[in-house]
Amino acid sequence: MSHSAKHANQQGSKPPKEIFCYGCNKNKPSHSFSKTQLTKYMSNIANEYAPHGRTLKKHHTMCKACTPQQNSTLTCMLCTRTKPLEKFAKAQRKNAEKARCLQCMKKREEDDIDDSEPDTEDSDGSYNETWDDVL
Template identity: 70%
Template sequence: MSNPQNPQPKNLYCYGCEKEKPIHSFSKTQITKAVSNIHNPYAPSGRTTKRHHTLCKQCTPQQNNNLTCMICTKTMPLEKFAKAQRKNAEKARCLSCMKKRNEEDPSDSEDGYSDEDDSYEKRETWDDIL
């Protein structure tokens, strides 16, 4: 990992805990970001244009492994959600709720109008819940 043309510093500053820490406290990605901030004679203006704020391993946020279904309000692991539902965590619906919605009788009219007795009755639909 050591490059004689561009030596690595022994310590790096963590912007999360605002402390100088030894380099082994940082991930390889964070070290690469920090080293890109150091003067680079081969870069057009001598350094990269973006200033990276490095975070140590303790301050780096962890991946979220659970989501809460907006329909049944249960918190479940990501495997219980479709990949498309995981993209918007606030509106995520679990696979079982999605299955229930797909299994609803498509012949039910959404407006609640019944042909049998020509009466209008209000039924709760998925749009009412959302």
């Protein structure tokens, strides 16, 4: 007896024993790849239930050794010191070339307050010089 829903609840097929790594240009065993890379690799394989496969773009699978690691430090553009990510605001981490550390941002904020011009009004406010007085 055949049913059209045969294997419908199956969670997907297993990856092949060896997968080509585009980083080192070698065939490597599937355990050399992260779960994310394996998922992306499997999405490139034709799916009989999807009309044109799962993705339109070919994913270049890379093994764990070739996958770049997350950056854990940034260099402050003001003091030029390399510091851990915790020393930078989250908004500053998004643009690494223009990142400013919390210490420099605090210092600049304090300096900006002191850089404002003092008020020239007299205490009684009776006389204010105008352009007509100067000319």
